[in-house]
Amino acid sequence: MTNKRPSGRSILANFGSFSEPEATTADPSPPKAARAETPIQSTPRVGAGVIGATQRSLAELREERDRLQALVDAGGGSELDPSSIDPSPFPDRLPDDSQVSFEALKKLIAEEGQKVPIQVRRHPDVSGRYQVVYGHRRWRAALDLGIKIKATVVALSDSELVVAQGIENAAREDLSWIERALFAWRMDQADIKPRDIRAALSVDDPELARLRAVCRVIPIEVIEAIGRAPKAGRPRWVALSTAVGEDPAALDRVRKTLSADKVSTLASDERFKLVFAAVRKPPARSHNELELRSPAGKVLGKATFLKGDIKLTVSDKHASEFGAFFEEELPGLVERFFARDGTE
Structure with missing residues (x-):
């Protein structure tokens, strides 16, 4: 379900920009502000756009972020049961090849506690549940550790949520190109407006077209x-x-x-x-025979390729030794062939 955002406010008017990173490499996710459910004094608009269709400056976004961070520091955040929280409805990440960094983050939270609140919104369809806006790794860590998680509850529509995720990812700059393409595809599937997709990914029309094109061709x-x-x-x-x-x-x-x-x-x-x-298509052969030469350029023999028939001829001088060598290397060549082409 796509929620309509209130009229008269730009998407980015509802949350702040980038916080200073937490003093550890284990959790690269910086806190950023959003339109909290606790009222926040409005900030005057500025003329220049920030990302695509937005009308707020980065300086203004940071100022609003600082206001909400002060609210959190004063106790404006909440402690939630992580089992009552669901991931964002717009996944923007593929599984990592290694869990090392996540395990380091979990260890840090277990030893020192959670320093930076995550951001969630109330689930639009299920009473009493929430959805992560950003801070998925901290949420997963709390879930694994069985502890409460500090969270700031914000009111965001679907469009505002994806732009918030986009700003979070832009701050870390660790999404791979194909993850950005998948994020764009999932937003398209949810009927997010193109201007909001551009804002979420901070891209122009040509780049958005390339992101979409890859996901249209490759399943x-x-x-x-x-x-x-x-x-x-x-x-x-x-x-x-x-x-x-x-x-x-x-x-x-x-x-x-x-x-x-x-x-x-x-x-x-x-x-x-x-x-x-x-x-990649194999290059077309200009002939059906290939001479086998030594590093010095002397002809060792030849390989003949016909339909379903491969013949290897080696000079008498090297036939015995080359035959033994070829027999030893053949299993490895077959394995490399299957790994390269995926042939069964």
């Missing part, structure tokens, strides 16, 4: 199977979607690659590399 379940792939930026994802769009058989090769047991255990960047290799 969501395939993207989720690849994962965050933080090193695979926009050019490689766009190239991957172009290859899949141009070759109807490419998607089958991608799915076969991802279905291999060994592939599922790899880091997401490695999974992306294998998928990227699988969609």
Whole structure:
């Protein structure tokens, strides 16, 4: 269900911008303010836009953030049972390859307590429940530890919620490109207005078009199977979607690659590399024979490729030793072949 936000206020008028990060690398999520359910004095508008359709300056947003932080410090926040809280209806993250940073955060909270409140809104459909606006990792940590969680309860529509998440992510700058594309796709599915999607992601129309295009071509379940792939930026994802769009058989090769047991255990960047290799068409051979030469350039033999038939001929001088070498290396070549193409 999409909630309509009140008229006469810009989206960003309802929450603040970036707080100073907590003094630890274990929890990179900084607090930011929102339109709290405890009244806050309104702030005059400024003329320049901040992100896309917004009409508030970053300085003004920070000022409003500081007001709400003062309210929290004075006891304006709440302590909630984490089991009464649900994640955001607009997931913006794929699972991490490693849980090391999360475990470090959980240990820190267990030893020193929760320093920074999360932000939640009341669930629009279920009485007595809440939804996370930002602070998912702190919420998960509290849930695992079985402790209450400090939270600021704000009143946000769906559109305001996604922009709040977008500002939170922009502050950390750790969403991978494909996670941003998935976030845009999920907002599209929920009928969030394009101007609000641009504001949430701080992108212009051409970049939003690229984010959408990749998710239109590559099925969501395939993207989720690849994962965050933080090193695979926009050019490689766009190239991957172009290859899949141009070759109807490419998607089958991608799915076969991802279905291999060994592939599922790899880091997401490695999974992306294998998928990227699988969609590339092998270069057309100009001839059916390939000469085998030594590093010095002497002809060792030749390989002949015909329909379903591969012949390898080696000179008498090297036949015995090369045959033994080839027999030893062949299992490894077969394994590399299956890992590259995902062939069964």
